[in-house]
Amino acid sequence: MSIPTPHINAKAGDFAETVLMPGDPLRAEYIARTYLENPVLFNDVRNMYGYTGTFLGKEISVMGSGMGIPSVMLYAHELYNFFGVETIIRIGSAGALQDNLNLKDVVLASSVSTIGKQAFRNCNNLKSIVVLYLGNI
Numbered sequence: 001m002s003i004p005t006p007h008i009n010a011k012a013g014d015f016a017e018t019v020l021m022p023g024d025p026l027r028a029e030y031i032a033r034t035y036l037e038n039p040v041l042f043n044d045v046r047n048m049y050g051y052t053g054t055f056l057g058k059e060i061s062v063m064g065s066g067m068g069i070p071s072v073m074l075y076a077h078e079l080y081n082f083f084g085v086e087t088i089i090r091i092g093s094a095g096a097l098q099d100n101l102n103l104k105d106v107v108l109a110s111s112v113s114t115i116g117k118q119a120f121r122n123c124n125n126l127k128s129i130v131v132l133y134l135g136n137i
Contacts, residue, residue, distance in 0.1 A: 005078045007045055014042040016052055016059040017086040019079060021072070025049040025064030027092065032062050048075075065090070 003012055022028050029049045032039035036053030043050030043063060050063030063079075065072045072090070079085040101107070 003082050005082055007048070007074060008043050008050070008078055008083070009045050010042040010050065010083065012083070014040075014052060014061075015050075015079065015083045015085055016061040017084065018058075018060055019085050019088050020060060020062040021065040021075070021088050021090050022062070022092040023065050023067055023072075024092070025066075028062045028064040031091075036060060036062070061085075 004010060020028075020031065022031065025048045028051065032041075032049075032051035032053060036051065036055055039051040039053035041049065041051055042061075048064045048066065050061060052059065052061040054060065063075070065075050076088055079088065
């Protein structure tokens with residue numbers, strides 16, 4: 001596969017090394033237009049918007065991931081393997097199986113897991129995914 005990929009119509013160098021990934025592409029657009037300086041749209045395939053700009057002087061990209069592990073892994077695979085991305089930070093809401101967590105609690109995770117055993121197979125290149133909830137963004 002080469003760039004652009006079937007799911008991302010960006011060029012080499014369009015992504016920052018760090019990508020924020022909300023599930024909703026409209027949330028990605030909102031984050032880019034609200035928090036990034038000089039955001040540039042680099043992806044709109046299937047309306048999965050991706051932007052790169054700067055935040056506090058650091059280049060940052062933000063791109064929707066869609067819903068569920070299959071969609072996230074499709075984009076993560078292409079970002080890590082074809083676009084030079086080093087870190088993906090998942091932002092947004094998530095489910096939990098802990099009785100002591102309440103709605104709108106902030107969770108900083110150091111790893112991810114799933115009940116399905118096959119979700120992360122063939123993901124030997126997985127470098128880092130951080131899960132972060134940012135309230136009502």
